[in-house]
Amino acid sequence: MAGPYYCDLAGTYADVTALTGAKGSGPGGLQAIIRGTGNATALAAGEICYVKGTGNLTRLVKLTCGKDVSGWSLGDTVVDNAGGATWGGLVCELSVGANTAVILVELDIGDDEDLIVLANGINNTTATDTTTLSAKSCDGIQIDTNIGDLVDGNIKLIGVNAAWADDGTESLLDADGDATYCIHLLPGRVYYTLKNLGMINATSHGLNATSGTGYHNYIIIQHCRIEDNGSYGYYGNDTQIVLVRDCVFRGNGDNAIHGKPSGIIVRDCVIANNTGWGVWDWSGKGFVGNLVYGNGSGGLQSDAVELNIANNVFDGNDGDGIEIDVGQKAQGIFNNRITNNAGFGINMETAVADSCVEDYNVIFNNTLGARDNIVAGDNSDDAPADDGYTKRTILITYDAGTNMNNASVGDTVTDGTWSGKVRTEPTGAATGTFEADTFSAGNPANDDTMTLGGVETGTVNGTPTIVETGANATDYNIKSGAEIRNTAYVLNWDQ
16 A cells, blocks of 8 residues: 555645655645556555645646647646746646546646636646647546556545544535536446545536446445535435435535435435425435425435435425325335425325335424325324424514514514514514524415514515524424434534
């Protein structure tokens, strides 16, 4: 073994050729450690790369040149051939994909892909050579080979603190709204562990494990944060035997977890406020202990057989809490809290076999009803408003109010259909905010007219948001009494 390896993402590319315990720098250094550079050692089976700091992935750019440039060298300085200081960088990979006209360049700190104008070409000031450019792309970190021959095996990328210790500190791969992915697992890559990594701001998927042919097997994604990506958080159509644990998927532009991975288990994750589904078309085996709320299409859509859905919270999703596709069997749905969703609590798309069972669930205040096409479990509870299982607090913004600040904590707020309890005093007479909880018969929506304490009136302005911090922060509990505010919810990821 040549490792372990170390990479400081905030630095500038440094070649890792033939070094034991090599310390790479920058996103180019991480890519070199993973894949090799043509003459640098790459991670082999059983090895680890410890990663620290923040890497801006828009600095890592693949360029297609107008001629064979395999004679250039790693570390060569390259600049815009038009002259001036438009952009500069270092060559960190040659003959990318065995194409001798393609190179990988790590741009100088502060530069990004947008500065590269193809028509200007590229000047290698070290080799005193120039060439035209025909294409550029910013694809994120590519995991496609370990030692240059597609051999797989137990590769680990682990985020660490400044002293290179694994204490849960996050290391951040930031696509900065330009790179297509943060990490891309190319076809057939297996036996990988990704731990303590943030993957944010990709134009497409945060973690893409779908490409071409060949399954991505035996993948562990642990204590990672996948947020604010333009499409899916994790895209895994071609994956089998995957464990996702203690992760956060938040604010992604489509589904948080998308695809048909076979044998996937998702445990103890927070899946919140994604534009699409929390989890879509998911053919896994276990979905346990997760907090799924505020997603734009629904909580969990399952196309699986023999899936165990247990000990989760599905709350406030804009669709069904759980939706099971036509014809699926042997679904076990136990000990979940399924509340405040805009569709059904549990929606079986057609009548299903008796092997689909729900029991010991709290299913309450879902707009279309508790369940559809599935028999209620003997021990499930379509609970009353103040059900003892939750303190789900929302922040209501209002306008057009009359003496709203006369209301007191404990007053009832209602529009005549839905109702709840005031938990903080309104901040103003005509406009302002207040917190409220224990809602029944629906949830406040934009432009609803409400009364507080039966006297003061106002209009809901915008969609209320779930309160996550402060004295009235939402606490989710399931029927067993266990609190679903797991290790992924409050993460110690201070840099």
